[in-house]
Amino acid sequence: MIYAFVFGKNWKLSLAEILSYFEYREIKWSFVDLSKKAIVVDTEISPQDTISDLGGTLKIVKIEKQFPFAELFSQDFGDWTERPISVYGSYKLLHNIRKVFNIVPKDKVLSHTEIISKGLKESALIFGLKTCYWGKTVAVSNPFGFKKRDIQKPAQRTRLAISPSRARILLNLSQAKENVLDPFCGVGTIAVEAIFHGIKRVYISDYDKEVLKDAEKNVRWAKKVAGSNAKVIIKHCDARKISECFSKVEAVATEPDLGVSLKRRPSKADARQIILYLKPLYKKFMNSLRDCLELGGRVAITLPCINSKSGKVYAGKFFLGYELVDPFESIAQRYREFLKLDGKTVLDEEREKGVKRNVIREFCVYRLREKATKK
Template sequence: MYAVILGKNPKLSEAEFHAFTNRFGIKVKIIEASRNWIVFESSKKIEHLFHKLGGSLKLVKIVGEGEESIQELTYSKLFTVSIYGKEDWKLWRKLGSQIKKTFKSEGSAKFFKPAKVYAMPSELILKGFPETKDFVFIYGEKLWVGETIKITDPFELKKLDVERPVQRAIFSIPPRLARIMVNLTEVRQGNFLDPFCGIGTIVQEFILQGLNAYGSDSDPKAIRGAKENLKWLKKEFRVKKTAHLEVCDARKLKRCFRIKFDAIVTEPWLGKPLKYNPTRGEAIQMANQLDRFYYQVFDSFRDVLKRNGRVVFVFPAYKLKDGRIYRKERRWVEKLGFEVLAKYTDFEERHKVVRDIHVLRFKG
């Protein structure tokens, strides 16, 4: 039995987890799920593929139920304790001491205090994970006890973002989100296109996942940047595959691509960055204006997508002056032959525009 600990947007991370298990044919039986974690049964395959998830933090191997399962934990000289479902430092200390006592016959052991009652992957890496262990206590309907066996590497994701030779901070999508969006397609292999690729964050992810990677952008400078970034990626991450990059208007894709795509994953032009939170009226006006452009873009997707091809597309939603979020309904996508399979929002505190991520199927 395993558990995954979900990341900072748990709803999106949970959706990614389910899409990911479908994508890689991992059979999963959910035992218990809560806002921040899922306890489940599955084959060992999850251990080998866990690093392909963008939105989960940890994979935990469950060793038993109830506090007596502490006996099942394997000895480690240095460890920490992570508690989920309760925020109780007294309990945290008690569990740590209990584990230390159990380990006594095998040798001395020390435990260290994380910033919260649970350790984040970055803290674990800095303390020497996997030699340094993270013992996990999930307080749900039952108490699940386990040990973290895999973590998503925040330093790798950060490297993909900030060490690239060409950067464009406000326009770029976080690599974590690019990974989540690729999983949301549920397409395991094939031709993947990002028609608003900018400096190539999503295309980078296609390559890292061994997919046939295609990217285009109407701005020649962005394409030059993407080419430079991909050269860097090949060297730093030792990948062999390359991407096909074109200067192309996303409204005229068939002029640039002869092949058909299994999936399109993209964050398009979302309008000018906003300096303030708009009123509802202003948000409606901006969304309507951009929709005229997105309509042409989706019309062009029809020319290059395979039947049943998937699209993961970021539409803009807006954080309004009064704190609410304006999210437009877009019925026209169905008229163009796309079925909306799911919608999720992703919001970064510093942004006024909220990402309204749509997963769609092209009915053909």
């Protein structure tokens, strides 16, 4: 079957998650096409189960027709010409599309929220590199699920802390199957998503004893709502000495301290000072983790990128014993060049809930290649 996975706002992050998900779930697939709006693949999946597992995919479309755009008028779409259609890419050609399809949304696409709330059935027209793909939308991400969990859990996260959907993306990037560790757990957003994701053993810790109480409340709530029997181990622990608290973990999904919340863009010198202050925390944590993370295990982590007055200032990416994973390794070089997929990390959106972030998340995935040398 040919399916198109329609990306969320951050198309690179959505793509990285999908490719990682295919890999660790051992889903056989072959590449068909790719744009900044969607990836088209040949695979056998349960669309609804798959989209429920993902945090950054908006829709899955079952492709029924492939054709050059010049042949649009010769295609038979049946009574679907009288139903809503979402158009992804080449908006300059909307005039021609409206000659074939009578219900093209004003904003070109129906949101996944609108489809669910109104119970609509839609098709989608997706532009690839040189080919058009048309099909019926067979699965839609349910944003109300993430929002409900975020609002209803007993202890709330701070406004700019990681969201449930981003937490789910981190989990898929970590490729955790049996167990996962979040050593900077805060109120437990990643742990909650791990429980709903079906991970059986969840390890969480934090240096703040008070915030651990909130995390414990949220974990109990999540297990009850999800009907989960997951074993959650909660420890008060300094992440710089994480191996003293946990002996063996399969994978890590975490968001550490990203620095102070900045209301204004700092100077480049001040931004560098903030990064310099955080660097020992990250370095000591990653070094201690080498004692308890399985060889080959992944660390999906967000690091700060500070939007200074003179440009972006990044945190260092090198950690002894680890290699930075290329999330787009399976994409053909000509697509990588055309779409500028030339980095191994992905920057998050610069705005969240209408608020411009001066500290931007940079999603990184590391693989442990060398255990710490025993003294």
